[in-house]
Amino acid sequence: MPPIKIGIVGLGKIARDQHLPALAANPDFDLVAVASRNASQEGVASFATLEEMLEAMPELDAVSLCTPPTVRYGQARQALRAGKHVMLEKPPGATLSEVEDLAQLAESSPGSLFATWHSRYAPxxxxxxQWLASRRIRKVHIEWKEDVRVWHPGQRWIWEPGGMGVFDPAINALSIVTAILPRRFFLHEGTLQFPENCQAPIAANLYFSDSQDTPITADLDFLQTGPQTWDIHIETDEGNLALRKGGSQMFVDDQLEHEAPEQEYPGLYARFAELVARRESDVDVAPLRHVADAFLLGRRETVAAFHDEG
Structure with a gap:
């Protein structure tokens, strides 16, 4: 097959840090365009909007949407109706209903739809x-703490409705545990801390369990300074497993068992190329459903106002 002609929509930090390098290293893709209100990319056609890009470049095969989730539904629908393959940054949408509608549209569209969860591709x-598949899980604890000022400097959209606040990074943890645990699990209660000047939480404590009453807890914080914490601890009947550094390291009983260079976004684009070739879609909303449940069941606490400058 010739390279897939792809355009990026939303040329912000995540697109520059992850998407551009991954595309440059993948011969299955040819980046031919970007659409962004405030940025352009040297060497490719640049447009202010997706609509302009689609109109000017009918030869485009696919688009990768790196825009905030609150605007992604309309863009994805427009691209699918134009017959393009669509890749969605995480989270795939602002609501479950939006994503389910896109999945239905993709079924009758010539294009594929890929709702990505990059942390699932951590090494x-x-x-x-595989290690957990043959063992009985006794307890799971998620510790996901990072500094919003480092990862989302000045990005006010993350504190608005649909921006998700601390769940923007924490959904990465949920994407991992929904992939590695052998049974579905369900939220029972939680506490969400909202800064008095924000519409999204800055921290949360969540309590889940599965059909066998396995306790699964999550401690989430968006104000951690210094070293960042992206760890998952799992106690089993045959030892304890820990995923550290966002899933890049696996320890069993404190012994390093697996580690490899980070290849999350290259893995996403390799998977997208497969879906495009097969004209198939991959849309899993399990991590987003857990976030929605947290907003539905979580007890709301108001905390001190958040300011970008600290």
Whole structure:
């Protein structure tokens, strides 16, 4: 097959840090355009909007949407109706209903739809899933703490409705545990801390369990300074497993068992190329459903106002 002609929509930090390098290293893709209100990319056609890009470049095969989730539904629908393959940054949409509608549209469209969860492609995630498959899980604890000022400097959209606040990074943890645990699990209660000047939480504590009453807890924080914490601890009947550094390292009983260079976004684009070739879609909303449940069941606490400058 000739390279897939792809355009990026939303040329922000995540697109520049992850998408552009991954595309440059993948011969299955040819980046031919970007659409962004405030940025352009040297060497490719640049447009202010997706609509302009689609109108000017009918030869485009696919688009990768790196815009905030609150605007992604309309863009994805427009691209699918134009017959393009569509890749969605995480989270795939602002609501479950939006994503389900897009999945239905993709079924009758010539294009594929890929709702991505980049943390599932961290190098130790699949080894962890395989290790857990033959063991009885007794307890799970998620510790996901990072500094919003480092990862989302000045981005006010993340504190608005649909921006998700601390769940923007924490959904990465939920994407991992929904991939590696052998049974579905369900939220029972939680506490969400909302800054008095924000519409999204800055921290949360969640309590889940599965059909066998396995306790699964999550401690989430968007104000951690210094070293960042992206860890998942799992106690089993045959030892304890820990995924550290966002799934890049796997420890069993404190012994390093698996580690490899980070290849999350290259893995996403390799998977997208497969879906395009097969004209298939891959849309899993399980991580987003857990976030929606947290907003539905979580007790709301108001905390001090958040300011970007600290």
């Amino acid at each position: 130790a995630v699949e080894p962890a899933r």
